[in-house]
Each structure stands twice: as structure tokens, then as C-alpha cells.
Amino acid sequence: MSAILDALLLGAGYNAALVALGAGLLGVAAGASGSFLFLRKRALISDAVAHATLPGVGLAFIVMVALGGDGRNLLGLLLGSALSAGAGLLLIEWIARRTRLPEDAAIGAVLGTFFGLGIVLLTVIQSLSAGRQAGLEGFLLGSTAGMLRADALVIAVGGTLAVALTWLMRRPMTLVAFDADYAAALGYDIRRIDLAMMALVMAVTVIGLKVVGLILIVAMLIIPAVTARFWTDRSGRLIWIAGGLGGVSGYLGAALSSAAPNMPTGPIIVLVAAGMFTLSLFLAPVRGVAAALLRRRRFQARVHRRQGLLALAHGEPIREPYTLRLLTRQGLIRPDGVATEAGRAQAARVLRDEHRWAKAREVHQDAGLSGRYDGLTPIEEVFTPDEIAEFDRRLGPPVIVGGAA
Amino acid sequence: MGAEFVQFSLTPILIGMFAAIACALPGNFLILRRQALIGDAISHVVLPGIVVAFLLTGTVAAIPMMIGAAAAAIVAVILIEAVRRLGRIEPGAAMGVVFTTLFAAGVLLLEQSDTSAVHLDVEHALMGNLESLIWLRATGWESLLDPAALAALPPELGRMAVVCALIVALTAIFWRWLKIATFDEGFAQALGIPAAGLGFGLVVTAAIAAVAAFDAVGSIIVIAMFICPPAAARLMTNRLEVQVLWSVAFAALSAVLGYVLAGYGPLWFGAANAVSAAGMIATVSGVILGLACLYAPHRARIGAAREDA
Numbered sequence: 001m002s003a004i005l006d007a008l009l010l011g012a013g014y015n016a017a018l019v020a021l022g023a024g025l026l027g028v029a030a031g032a033s034g035s036f037l038f039l040r041k042r043a044l045i046s047d048a049v050a051h052a053t054l055p056g057v058g059l060a061f062i063v064m065v066a067l068g069g070d071g072r073n074l075l076g077l078l079l080g081s082a083l084s085a086g087a088g089l090l091l092i093e094w095i096a097r098r099t100r101l102p103e104d105a106a107i108g109a110v111l112g113t114f115f116g117l118g119i120v121l122l123t124v125i126q127s128l129s130a131g132r133q134a135g136l137e138g139f140l141l142g143s144t145a146g147m148l149r150a151d152a153l154v155i156a157v158g159g160t161l162a163v164a165l166t167w168l169m170r171r172p173m174t175l176v177a178f179d180a181d182y183a184a185a186l187g188y189d190i191r192r193i194d195l196a197m198m199a200l201v202m203a204v205t206v207i208g209l210k211v212v213g214l215i216l217i218v219a220m221l222i223i224p225a226v227t228a229r230f231w232t233d234r235s236g237r238l239i240w241i242a243g244g245l246g247g248v249s250g251y252l253g254a255a256l257s258s259a260a261p262n263m264p265t266g267p268i269i270v271l272v273a274a275g276m277f278t279l280s281l282f283l284a285p286v287r288g289v290a291a292a293l294l295r296r297r298r299f300q301a302r303v304h305r306r307q308g309l310l311a312l313a314h315g316e317p318i319r320e321p322y323t324l325r326l327l328t329r330q331g332l333i334r335p336d337g338v339a340t341e342a343g344r345a346q347a348a349r350v351l352r353d354e355h356r357w358a359k360a361r362e363v364h365q366d367a368g369l370s371g372r373y374d375g376l377t378p379i380e381e382v383f384t385p386d387e388i389a390e391f392d393r394r395l396g397p398p399v400i401v402g403g404a405a
Numbered sequence: 406m407g408a409e410f411v412q413f414s415l416t417p418i419l420i421g422m423f424a425a426i427a428c429a430l431p432g433n434f435l436i437l438r439r440q441a442l443i444g445d446a447i448s449h450v451v452l453p454g455i456v457v458a459f460l461l462t463g464t465v466a467a468i469p470m471m472i473g474a475a476a477a478a479i480v481a482v483i484l485i486e487a488v489r490r491l492g493r494i495e496p497g498a499a500m501g502v503v504f505t506t507l508f509a510a511g512v513l514l515l516e517q518s519d520t521s522a523v524h525l526d527v528e529h530a531l532m533g534n535l536e537s538l539i540w541l542r543a544t545g546w547e548s549l550l551d552p553a554a555l556a557a558l559p560p561e562l563g564r565m566a567v568v569c570a571l572i573v574a575l576t577a578i579f580w581r582w583l584k585i586a587t588f589d590e591g592f593a594q595a596l597g598i599p600a601a602g603l604g605f606g607l608v609v610t611a612a613i614a615a616v617a618a619f620d621a622v623g624s625i626i627v628i629a630m631f632i633c634p635p636a637a638a639r640l641m642t643n644r645l646e647v648q649v650l651w652s653v654a655f656a657a658l659s660a661v662l663g664y665v666l667a668g669y670g671p672l673w674f675g676a677a678n679a680v681s682a683a684g685m686i687a688t689v690s691g692v693i694l695g696l697a698c699l700y701a702p703h704r705a706r707i708g709a710a711r712e713d714a
Contacts, residue, residue, distance in 0.1 A: 043498040044442055099698050100706040104497070105441045105636045109694050112445075112629030116687025119532055119625055120667070120680045127671075127678035140531070141512060215449070216512075219505030226498050262516045270509035277502060281492050289491050 016258040018152040024251030025159025031224030031246025032166040033200045038225035039177035046221040048111040050214045054118025056084025074151045142213030142266035158207035212266030219270040227277040230284035249273035313351035359391040408545035416540045423569040424618035425656035428630035431611040444631030446504040447615045448624040450481040453511030478612035533623025535682040561621040568617035629687035637694040640701035659690035
């Protein structure tokens with residue numbers, strides 16, 4: 001337990017602390033830039049970008065070895081992966097624009113083909129290095145174990161840069177994400193902004209390769225944005241909530257995985273993010289499942305109360321068990337179904353409300369107001385007191401109502 | 406083309422072809438229904454499925470693994486639908502959330518459990534082991550008539566052939582329904598076709614194809630074959646019947662050409678070792694799609710041809 005605490009408080013060694021901070025920064029950048037993708041409804045394009053990095057990694061390794069260098073230089077590998085991811089992106093754009101294939105087919109095709117090519121290159125490298133492990137498999141699932149200090153620095157610096165870029169480009173990207181036509185009318189170059197958005201996603205992907213691997217970096221781009229959507233309806237907040245969630249999952253995940261054995265960094269980060277997503281899905285205040293259920297229950301109770309009271313007012317028997325339970329619990333009827341004093345009073349009120357509404361719909365000119373009758377809204381919420389007084393005058397003097405008394 | 410070919414190349418090529426065709430057939434409909442990426446999602450969740458199956462049964466036998474993978478695929482499809490409806494999230498993002506989470510859980514389970522004694526790892530799941538599915542007992546073409554040698558065929562061949570035949574049969578049986586429901590779901594419902602059930606059935610069929618193919622050839626082929634051959638076929642014709650035939654032809658061509666290039670290509674360049682056949686098959690299918698994008702007769706959007714010229 002103390003190992004985990006240590007790791008969380010950055011006490012598990014310089015490298016582990018650097019990796020945790022780097023993963024946190026990466027999470028912020030991924031969450032923030034991913035939210036633009038999500039708003040633009042192109043979340044899965046990140047999946048293709050991520051898979052398309054693999055051939056670049058392989059090619060960069062081969063080129064660096066052929067030039068007589070060390071094939072494992074992280075900066076070189078990342079540069080290669082960025083080039084091939086960029087090629088993949090351009091191909092997707094080209095296929096979707098120039099042929100009649102839909103974008104999702106283009107995404108899938110580029111993803112499968114580039115990934116296949118990458119695997120071919122990995123096997124080429126395996127046979128080139130003849131038994132010596134090139135360590136490129138780490139890019140599939142990420143590995144922070146045995147990460148060099150320089151690598152951790154690359155990730156931390158890259159993460160910071162990506163966050164800064166997101167901050168700089170937030171306005172045009174938000175505009176394009178929400179209303180591309182409007183942005184075009186304002187004179188923005190949509191295609192260029194889209195490409196910039198993709199470049200940002202690509203940068204995050206490339207930086208994240210070493211930490212979470214190319215299969216799971218997609219999760220860091222998508223899950224925080226989707227989670228943040230549960231908590232706000234404002235795009236400005238969405239971006240930074242997503243960034244915050246991503247940062248927390250990156251930091252927590254990296255720290256947890258450094259503290260315990262057999263805890264791969266990438267999957268832990270993703271599972272932390274997924275845990276926050278699940279909590280939000282159920283517990284978020286407005287869009288969450290629990291809130292929706294609660295709203296439904298309240299609505300149901302209102303309908304049953306109103307209909308039950310109307311039945312009391314008309315002296316009709318109530319047979320619906322839920323209505324009976326509800327009215328009994330509120331002390332409006334006795335357990336044998338007879339209205340209490342309070343019940344009769346409420347019933348009279350509801351009946352008066354119905355009569356007033358009926359008169360209002362008959363005489364009032366403004367259909368926008370009288371059309372708000374839904375059998376639930378009290379008339380006082382729609383009409384002014386003097387209007388209601390007018391309805392009452394037309395209704396005539398009160399008549400005695402009562403249940404089965 | 407002698408005994409050595411029968412021994413080392415015939416069965417992998419056949420398995421690759423069956424796998425490619427089994428994935429390409431449902432892929433046609435998935436692409437037309439704009440669900441192309443469901444194949445991607447399914448192929449990711451296969452990993453947690455087989456890990457859980459392994460943890461429950463303790464063996465790496467094929468049948469429990471396939472049941473586990475199929476169950477995981479169905480769970481994933483249901484979860485995607487649940488997230489989409491409960492959270493009111495667009496399908497692409499819902500898919501992204503579900504399959505990455507399940508994949509992460511699968512990797513974690515794999516790392517935590519003691520699987521060192523058995524051959525079960527992520528790379529195997531990705532790349533498959535097409536090269537190792539050889540027919541050692543064969544002595545030449547005449548072995549095709551030799552019952553003793555036939556009994557030693559790799560079991561993957563039989564399984565893949567059965568699944569491929571099943572999918573061909575299902576496609577043929579439900580052809581009319583699939584065709585109508587794919588192009589006009591409302592009309593299909595008006596005709597009394599259970600369109601929603603058909604859609605789910607299509608996804609389940611895709612999952613079966615993915616799981617069977619994955620067992621033999623790994624998940625790269627699965628992703629590529631769901632999309633590349635049908636997408637290329639889509640650019641060749643405007644008729645669904647013809648498109649399906651083209652997709653089958655492209656899938657078979659990718660499998661044969663990919664395997665041959667992977668197995669013999671490096672030798673032509675003087676290298677000693679073969680490269681990943683699964684990866685090469687996927688690459689070839691992508692190249693075919695690329696050529697189709699450049700030269701296929703029906704590549705352009707309707708009305709876009711003039712704009713491009």
C-alpha cells in the first residue's frame with residue numbers, strides 16, 4: 001500500500017516520477033485534443049492514426065540501422081511514426097474525398113493495411129537483427145519499464161508542447177467542431193483547421209506510443225472526451241474537463257503501474273479512464289443514467305398523484321396499486337382507499353385546476369399559452385392571477401366536490 | 406510446385422483464403438450499412454475473450470477459446486449499443502470507449518495470470534501463426550487422396566472451411582432480406598422483414614468469421630479483410646451481386662498473393678527469413694484497394710466526376 005502511496009506522491013524514484021508526470025501531461029493533451037475529435041464526430045479516426053504509426057516505427061528503425069546508428073533512438077522512431085501516421089491521415093482524407101467510399105471504410109482500410117505493413121516490417125527487423133531483440137514490440141502495448149531518462153524527458157516535453165498547442169488552437173477548432181459551415185463563412189479554412197486538429201492528434205499519438213502503445217492510445221483520446229460530455233454542455237469547459245480527466249488517468253495509471261508488479265502501464269491508464277467513464281455514465285447530474293431514472297420516477301409520481309386526486313374528486317375508485325401506495329404514503333387517502341381531509345382538499349384543488357384549464361383553453365386567445373396544458377402543469381405557472389380570476393368568474397361559483405365521504 | 410509446396414504452402418494458402426472470404430462476405434454489408442469499423446472493434450475484443458476462456462478452462466484448446474471470443478464479441482456489441490443509448494453518445498465514440506476498455510482489460514488479465522506455460526500472448530493474437538499451419542505428413546499432390554495423410558491436416562483448415570461454408574450459406578439464404586434491409590431499412594420493415602434482428606445477426610456472423618479467422622491467422626487479417634476487399638469491390642460495380650463476387654475474388658487474391666510474397670518474396674531479395682504472412686496479406690489487400698481507388702470504373706461519387714476533371 002505504501003508503495004502505491006509513494007508512487008502517487010512521486011516518491012518512487014526519479015524515473016518513475018518523470019514517467020508519471022509525463023503520462024499525466026500526455027493525458028491532459030490527449031483528453032483536450034480528443035474532445036475536438038469527439039465533437040467533430042470523428043473519434044475513430046484516431047484509431048487509424050495510431051495503427052498507422054507502426055510501419056513508420058519499423059522503417060525508422062531500418063533506416064537508422066542502415067545509417068549505422070542505434071535503431072532504438074526514441075526521437076528517430078517517433079519521427080518515423082509521425083511521418084507514416086501523417087501519410088495514413090492524408091490517405092484517409094484522399095479516399096473519403098475522391099472516391100465514393102464513406103470515411104469509416106477509409107479509416108478501416110488504412111488502419112488494417114498500415115498495421116499489416118507494420119507487422120511485416122517488424123518481422124523483417126527480427127530477421128535482420130537475427131535474434132537480438134529490437135524492442136519495437138513495446139510500441140504495440142507500450143512499456144515504461146526500463147525506460148531511459150532521455151525517453152521520459154521526450155515524453156514530458158512533448159506532452160507540455162501538445163497542451164500548449166491545444167490552448168493556442170482552441171478557438172478555431174471549437175468553431176469548426178460545432179459549425180463548420182459557419183466557420184467557413186467567417187473565412188476560416190476548414191480543411192487546414194481539420195488538418196491541424198489531426199496533426200495535434202497525431203502528435204499526441206506519437207508521444208503516447210512509448211507509454212501506452214499504439215493500440216490503447218486511442219482510448220486516451222476518446223474516453224476522457226466522452227466522459228467529460230456527461231458533465232457539461234459547454235464546449236469550453238468540455239475541453240478542460242476532458243484534459244483534467246485524461247491527466248488524472250494518465251498520472252494515476254502510470255503511478256499505480258510503477259508501484260506494483262505485472263501492472264502494464266497502458267492498460268492501467270485506460271482502465272482508470274474507463275472507471276471514471278462508467279461512474280459518469282451512471283452518476284452524472286443531468287445526462288447520467290441515475291439522473292434520468294430519477295427524473296422518470298418523479299414524472300411518474302406526478303402523473304399518478306394528479307390522476308389519483310382527480311379520481312378522488314370525481315368519486316371514482318382507484319385500482320392502480322402504485323397510485324394507491326403513493327397517495328397513502330403522502331397521507332392523502334387512508335389504507336382502505338377513503339380520502340383523508342388533506343386528500344379531499346388536494347383533490348378539490350386539482351379539480352379546480354382542471355376546470356380552470358378547460359375554461360382557459362376555451363376562451364384564451366393565445367394558443368401558445370393555453371397549449372401548455374399537459375395535465376400536470378399547475379395553471380398558476382402559466383397564467384397571471386388576474387387572468388385566472390377571469391377564468392374563475394366565467395366558471396361561476398364553486399360547487400361542492402368530495403370523494404366517497 | 407511439387408511435394409514441398411503441398412507440404413508447406415498449400416494448407417496456409419487455403420486457410421488464408423477461407424479466412425479472407427469468410428470476413429469479406431459480411432464486410433460487404435457492413436460497409437454499405439456504414440458499420441465498417443465494427444470489424445475493427447470485434448477483432449480487438451477477441452483478446453479478452455480468449456484470455457477469460459483460458460482462465461476459466463485452463464487450456465488453450467480451440468473450442469473454448471472460440472466460444473470465449475465469440476461471447477466477448479457479443480458482449481462488446483451489446484455494450485456498445487448500451488453506451489450509445491444510455492449515454493446518448495455517437496456510435497463511433499461508443500465503439501472506441503468499449504473496445505479499448507475491453508482490450509485493456511484483456512491485456513491486464515493476461516499479464517496478471519500465469520500464462521507463461523502456454524503459448525498465449527498479444528503478438529500471437531495479432532499476427533496469428535499462418536506459417537506454422539503446415540501439412541507435414543504430405544508427400545506430394547497424391548497425399549490429397551491418402552486418408553492417413555489427410556487425417557494429419559491442421560485442424561484449423563477444417564474449422565475455417567466449415568465457418569467459411571456456413572457464412573456463404575447464410576449469405577445465400579438471407580440474400581434477399583439482407584439486400585433489402587441494407588439499402589432500405591424502412592421498406593424492409595414494411596415488408597415484415599425483422600430488420601433489427603437481421604442487423605444483429607449480421608454482426609454476430611461477422612463476429613463468428615472474425616473469431617474463426619483470428620484463431621488461424623490473427624486479427625490483422627480480420628480487420629483488413631472486413632474492409633479492404635469489399636471496399637475495392639464497391640468501386641468496381643453498382644450491383645450488389647457483382648460486388649460480392651468481386652470482393653470474394655479480391656479476398657482470395659490477397660490471400661494467395663500475400664502468402665506467396667511473404668514466403669518467397671524475401672528469398673528473391675536474398676534474405677533468408679520469410680516475413681509475416683498475415684501482415685503481407687493485409688498489405689496486399691490494401692494495395693488492391695489503392696489500385697481500385699485510382700482506376701476502378703465506379704470510383705467517383707455520383708456527380709463528382711466533372712468536378713474532378
